[in-house]
Amino acid sequence: MRGSSSHVLSLLEEAENKERKHIMVHVMDSPGENHLPRVYIQDASGHEGKEVEVQGWLANKRSSGKVAFLLIRDGTGLMQATAFDGDYFNRDKLKSFKAVPLESSVIARGKVKREERAPGGYELELRDFRLLHAAEEYPIQKKEHSVDFLMERRHLWLRSSSQHAVLRVRNRVMMTIHAFLQERGFTLIDSPILTPAACEGTASLFEVPYFDLGHAYLSQSGQLYMEAAAMAFGKVYCLAPTFRAEKSKTRRHLTEFWMLEPEVAFADWVDNMELQEKLVSHVVQEVLEKSREELETLGRDTRLLEKVSPPFPRITYEEALEILKKKEFPISWGDDLGGDEETAVSEDFDRPLFIHHYPASVKAFYMQPDTEKPELVLNDDLIAPEGYGEIIGGSQRIHDLALLEQRLEEHRLPREAFEWYLDLRRYGSVPHSGFGLGIERFTAWVCGIQHIREAIPFPRQIYRMYP
RNA sequence: UCCUCGGUAGCUCAACGGUGGAGCAUCCGGCUGUUAACCGGAGGGUUGCAGGUUCGAAUCCUGCCCGGGGAGCCA
Incomplete structure (x- = not known):
């Protein structure tokens, strides 16, 4: 699964070309190639120090020049995934995370790490990130809405x-x-x-x-x-x-x-x-x-x-x-x-x-x-x-x-x-x-x-x- | 059915008789630990619909449409 960050980038380019509509990609690689345990976020603390796969939706994202935070929701909880300018992602590739729309379905792989600053006390040190479906612009925003809306x-x-x-x-x-x-x-x-x-x-x-x-x-x-x-x-x-x-x-x-x-x-x-x-x-x-x-x-x-x-x-x-x-x-x-x-x-x-x-x-x-x-x-x-x-x-x-x-x-x-x-x-x-x-x-x-x-x-x- | 409040940018709201604005979202740029992140820039409007008053209406009046809250009824 090396080179996967460029995978993100290529998907995003594809998304741009299609005006970011309905990108579906195959998730499952040939079996055995990358056999990481799929973990639900509520169980993540039991996998500290191990490489796991989380499947979910992008709940929120933040980034600065050399670090990106991706908040992933899977129905059992929320987990922050972090990507740094370093071994797995370079600066350009980090930038591409900014273009992943909220509520896109994603698959994140990385090491579970104890981190006080992360919501829930654990975060995922990202090594591989896959966009399963790039969401259209999500109508429900982070700020307030009326009940009718x-x-x-x-x-x-x-x-x-x-x-x-x-x-x-x-x-x-x-x-x-x-x-x-x-x-x-x-x-x-x-x-x-x-x-x-x-x-x-x-x-x-x-x-x-x-x-x-x-x-x-x-x-x-x-x-x-x-x-x-x-x-x-x-x-x-x-x-x-x-x-x-x-x-x-x-x-x-x-x-x-x-x-x-x-x-x-x-x-x-x-x-x-x-x-x-x-x-x-x-x-x-x-x-x-x-x-x-x-x-x-x-x-x-x-x-x-x-x-x-x-x-x-x-x-x-x-x-x-x-x-x-x-x-x-x-x-x-x-x-x-x-x-x-x-x-x-x-x-x-x-x-x-x-x-x-x-x-x-x-x-x-x-x-x-x-x-x-x-x-x-x-x-x-x-x-x-x-x-x-x-x-x-x-x-x-x-x-x-x-x-x-x-x-x-x-x-x-x-x-x-x-x-x-x-x-x-x-x-x-x-x-x-x-x-x-x-x-x-x-x-x-x-x-x-x-x-x-x-x-x-x-x-x-x-x-x-x-x- | 009745009482009451409201409808303005994608969203939440301001402007209350004199050139329709802000924050967020979107797009572009910046930022090495963010917590609804932040900073700079850009685009974005038939002010619910119809009529009326006025030199001039988002603003005042009438009617209609749609919704919120409450009453009755009940869990």
Whole structure:
């Protein structure tokens, strides 16, 4: 592989001739000619003093007359490659690095060296550099952009360190949830995406044509199916996309988002809250421990996250009203709590806050009323601190057939569509409870980002379907 | 659907009734340890669209289009 630096130069000349468009070169030489171990950047420290090959993209570059710095990104990390005027590169050839466009795909070979001045503590002393594909001028620059500009280029924005960090945390959240529930005997049961009718009857639904049966609707919750599954498997959950055709235009809403929905048979509303606080605490602590680097990249102040451990403070809806009245909110019994109200109440607490026992009139038809005060239901909302709002909504479900029938009528829901659901109350009905956790809201809170659209790889919003 | 803010160079913004500028990006040149590197030079504009007021409009008025933030709804 000697003479490879002239290889760079020739490629660049070729690029100039073609006005730097779409240069593809063969990467693999005849096997065995240069058999360097291909190393991922996150593992580079284990190869100190050895010659390795790194495959990636050019994230940034700097140079002076006799030294060039090439910052390479490979998905696992960032590594600086250095080239000097010396044995492997002369001054002219160093100059040619300046012409390699950002985000070009490259293969770099050299010796791994410990270097305090390099980002990450290690750098690659470059001996050979290959341009796999010379990028066109990269639209996302090193200085700031508007969110709109970046969202139009979401497919490229994913490469930036902040977005990379958020989605790595999301990955950690998802995997930790699965592990937590699996270890506790839960079975993953996938709910259908195409459904025949509204689960809760209130929110608007996305409608899709469905052969001779007319229309299907994209699922807005897997809960009713989870209730069926809980009667078969005891402890179940789904973690799946959810669709809401509401014209919500806020930082807390997406039209397509992912929701975790556990459901447990023989569990009451208190068991339900205990499961929620254990799950939330465990996931937060796992992210703090195993995704610390990502949180640092995001500049997340983790002091409040460190405090997230059971038990969470619990107040009733009526106690929440008292707090709001002291803060001079114009609210009266029977009103639902909006985002501003939730934030105002949660400000008094330094941990996630349960608000339970809401008026039945503002909640879904399937929620179990309190025996003493039947105008209240055995539900809970979990409000994240720092203004991130509701991340969980949960409740004990109605197990009595007659009561559920009555509720369907009151909510004017088509009974036919719910016959199967009523069956669950005909054949061995039991008290049972469950909840829904919004993955993007949770991830946004843990990451400390302002808008949940960055917490999903390709957000769907009312005015955005691209890319 | 409602409230509110905005649309000027490739990007982020300034100019707020009197000849459209800056930083970054791009191109050219310089620099031996850079960290969103730095220094010098060059090119780059139908000010979202349509109409109106005015001697004169990016700027004021009307309508439309597009987007941001928020409300409602909820995860």
